[in-house]
Amino acid sequence: MTAKTTVQPTARLIEVFSAIQGEGLNVGTRQIFIRFAYCDLRCHFCDSAHTWSAPPTCRIERSPGLRNFEIHSNPVPLPILVEWVESQNLPCLHDSISLTGGEPLLHAAFLKEFLPQVRSLTGLPVYLETGGHRPEQLAIILPYLDSVGMDLKLPSVSGENHWQEHAKFLQLCQSSHLEAFVKIIISSHTDPAELEHAASLVADVSSNIPVFLQPVTPLAASEQLTPEPILAPTPDQVLMWQALMKKFVPHVRVIPQTHKMLNQL
Numbered sequence: 001m002t003a004k005t006t007v008q009p010t011a012r013l014i015e016v017f018s019a020i021q022g023e024g025l026n027v028g029t030r031q032i033f034i035r036f037a038y039c040d041l042r043c044h045f046c047d048s049a050h051t052w053s054a055p056p057t058c059r060i061e062r063s064p065g066l067r068n069f070e071i072h073s074n075p076v077p078l079p080i081l082v083e084w085v086e087s088q089n090l091p092c093l094h095d096s097i098s099l100t101g102g103e104p105l106l107h108a109a110f111l112k113e114f115l116p117q118v119r120s121l122t123g124l125p126v127y128l129e130t131g132g133h134r135p136e137q138l139a140i141i142l143p144y145l146d147s148v149g150m151d152l153k154l155p156s157v158s159g160e161n162h163w164q165e166h167a168k169f170l171q172l173c174q175s176s177h178l179e180a181f182v183k184i185i186i187s188s189h190t191d192p193a194e195l196e197h198a199a200s201l202v203a204d205v206s207s208n209i210p211v212f213l214q215p216v217t218p219l220a221a222s223e224q225l226t227p228e229p230i231l232a233p234t235p236d237q238v239l240m241w242q243a244l245m246k247k248f249v250p251h252v253r254v255i256p257q258t259h260k261m262l263n264q265l
């Protein structure tokens with residue numbers, strides 16, 4: 001008789017920690033963050049370029065919020081990650097689990113196995129932060145998600161162009177009755193025609209989807225990815241662009257990255 005062998009799913013991670021969500025619809029809530037390695041985009045404003053490739057090790061916070069990180073090697077087997085998340089999950093502390101990166105959907109095969117287990121063990125809702133350009137991978141893990149924050153990348157700000165994928169992605173969230181919101185990074189170089197395009201893309205799916213305009217946080221000189229620094233929009237630009245988008249969709253809020261003000265991770 002031959003013994004059956006099963007291949008243990010593994011993931012390449014950057015870090016696991018507990019912190020306050022600083023962006024979008026969940027701003028101010030407490031989350032267990034799982035930051036995955038790898039991203040297939042190269043946004044000009046990226047503040048997480050260290051996630052673009054997988055480091056040989058990841059760091060894991062032993063007690064939620066204490067920043068007492070331990071270093072472990074990559075890749076991480078599924079049961080170990082479940083154990084780490086469970087050890088973060090103190091009673092009454094967290095509102096949800098945040099899948100972030102990098103691009104978490106590059107780990108869709110792993111997440112398909114991981115999410116049902118972690119959801120049933122912790123009872124916490126699962127929130128996905130994504131570049132919103134991989135609808136096929138979203139479809140794989142849709143049943144195990146509770147909410148999605150989809151970035152809509154404006155070419156004039158990010159250097160990325162994914163209009164069709166964004167439309168498909170948002171449509172998929174809508175047809176699956178998944179709570180979704182759209183986040184758009186704006187800089188002083190934002191093309192208003194692209195904002196109009198973005199607003200009508202959202203309105204075509206549902207005018208009830210909330211949109212968050214997020215003024216870019218300028219990168220430190222040592223982190224800049226473009227020859228020209230990316231500057232935050234002026235106060236007048238922000239007011240004008242919110243008004244422009246509200247002609248198409250009613251729920252347009254302007255919120256900067258509040259976790260940076262609070263010195264969170």
Ligand code: SF4
Nearest residue numbers: 039041043046102131
């Ligand atoms: S999608 Fe996120 S992690 Fe990837 S390049 Fe853009 S900002 Fe950076």
